[in-house]
Amino acid sequence: MNKKITLISFLAFHLLQCGFEPIYSENSQIIESNYVPIQISENSYTVNKAFNAIFKNRKKQSDFQLRISIREEDLPVITNTDGTISKYRIDITTNFVLIDTTSDKEIFTDYSKGFAQYDTQINNYDTELKREEAKMIATKKALQLIPIKIQDFQSSQIEE
Secondary structure, eight states: OHHHHHHHHHHHHHHHTSOOOOTTSTTOSSSOOOSEEEEOSOOOHHHHHHHHHHTOSOOSSOSEEEEEEEEEEEEEEEEOTTSOEEEEEEEEEEEEEEEETTTTEEEEEEEEEEEEEEEOOSSHHHHHHHHHHHHHHHHHHHHHHHHHHHHHHHHHHHHO
16 A cells, blocks of 8 residues: 555656646746737727737737737638528638837738638528627637747747
């Protein structure tokens, strides 16, 4: 019995000391931003809500500014023989520029995309609910890629 307790405590100690840190945890430094995100396009309420959810920990003062332009697009996927559309795809495209505010110089520019599909429903209200839900999903997918792309760029600059 003593051997089991010793072995379990030994393994627990070493596993806790291995340095593992989840990428998407609240305390993670990987997605931590050192820039002020600014949305420069006029968008729907749902897209604005998703933007504020993703970039909720914004810094008020920083030497860097992230300017994001978001474009929304509804595309028909399945058209019935009578001309009605039974399935749509929402495409969200973001173009973003990371700017050094001290020199007003563009440091990094890129884009990201997110999409989701929804089926039309029997009534317009339910269809609109599905559309807004799909728009939220597509926007979050597109916006969550931005900090990852910026960090990848910053990591590649450090290595050079």
